[in-house]
Amino acid sequence: MTLQFELRREDVIAFSQAYHAGSPTYQKVRSRTRWALPLLMMAIGVVQSLESGFETSRVVFYGVFSAAWFVLYPKRFDRNARKYAEKALAEPGYSKTLGPCTLTLNDEGLHSTSPMGSSSFNWDAVSHATLTDAYLYIFLSGPIGYPIQTADIGRDVAEQVLAYVNQHKQPKL
Numbered sequence: 437m438t439l440q441f442e443l444r445r446e447d448v449i450a451f452s453q454a455y456h457a458g459s460p461t462y463q464k465v466r467s468r469t470r471w472a473l474p475l476l477m478m479a480i481g482v483v484q485s486l487e488s489g490f491e492t493s494r495v496v497f498y499g500v501f502s503a504a505w506f507v508l509y510p511k512r513f514d515r516n517a518r519k520y521a522e523k524a525l526a527e528p529g530y531s532k533t534l535g536p537c538t539l540t541l542n543d544e545g546l547h548s549t550s551p552m553g554s555s556s557f558n559w560d561a562v563s564h565a566t567l568t569d570a571y572l573y574i575f576l577s578g579p580i581g582y583p584i585q586t587a588d589i590g591r592d593v594a595e596q597v598l599a600y601v602n603q604h605k606q607p608k609l
Contacts, residue, residue, distance in 0.1 A: 437600060439539045441588035443550065445525050447571070448534075451583035452521045453514070454566070454573050462517075470509050474502035539574075539582055541600055546574070548582065565601040567594055574601060 456462040481498040485491070524530065535551040545558040563575040567586070572594040575581040586594045 437541045437597065439541075439584060439589050439593070439597065441537055441539070441584045443534050443537050443583070444585075445522075445530075445534060447583040447585060448525055448530075449518060449521050450571060451573060451581060452579070453518060454568075454571070454583075455575065455579045455581070456514075456517060458575075459579075466510060466513050469513060470506060473505045473509075477502045477505075537582075539584070541597065541604075543604070546582075559604045562601060562605060564605065565598050567598045572597055 477498045481494060484494060533550065533552050537548060537550045540547045545556060546562065547556045548554060557576060561576050563577055563581075565572065565574045567573075570586060572584045572586055572589070573581060574584070574597075584594070584597075589597075
């Protein structure tokens with residue numbers, strides 16, 4: 437099975453976001469940072485209350501600020517990660533990785549060609565694949581893989597490729 441598609445900046449950014457959404461490490465950092473400031477604010481509020489007595493205005497201030505941070509921070513964190521990816525992709529060297537690509541899947545694994553050269557991976561290197569409305573993502577070990585727009589290959593082909601990848605990712609008995 438051979439796919440021909442175009443690799444674009446927005447595809448790489450979408451792949452980066454999809455990778456981070458499923459990355460336990462990324463999610464832990466995001467969660468820790470989300471909780472850190474509200475817990476710090478609560479500790480400061482308790483210390484101030486012990487030193488100078490309870491004040492409703494202080495509790496309301498710390499509570500509103502902590503709640504706002506807790507609710508709004510995940511979007512800010514994700515937006516900053518996207519900005520970082522966009523800046524990295526704006527560097528001159530990345531433009532060489534974009535362009536027409538070919539991905540061939542067979543019983544041995546994957547073989548791809550791109551403007552930078554060619555690569556081959558056996559099936560053990562494939563972590564998983566997912567299909568969204570806009571993309572077929574084939575994730576290799578680590579934050580690398582293939583973001584393929586379903587518009588480039590068609591929805592039916594994308595579903596066939598997903599099934600093929602999942603079939604080859606099943607444990608061999």
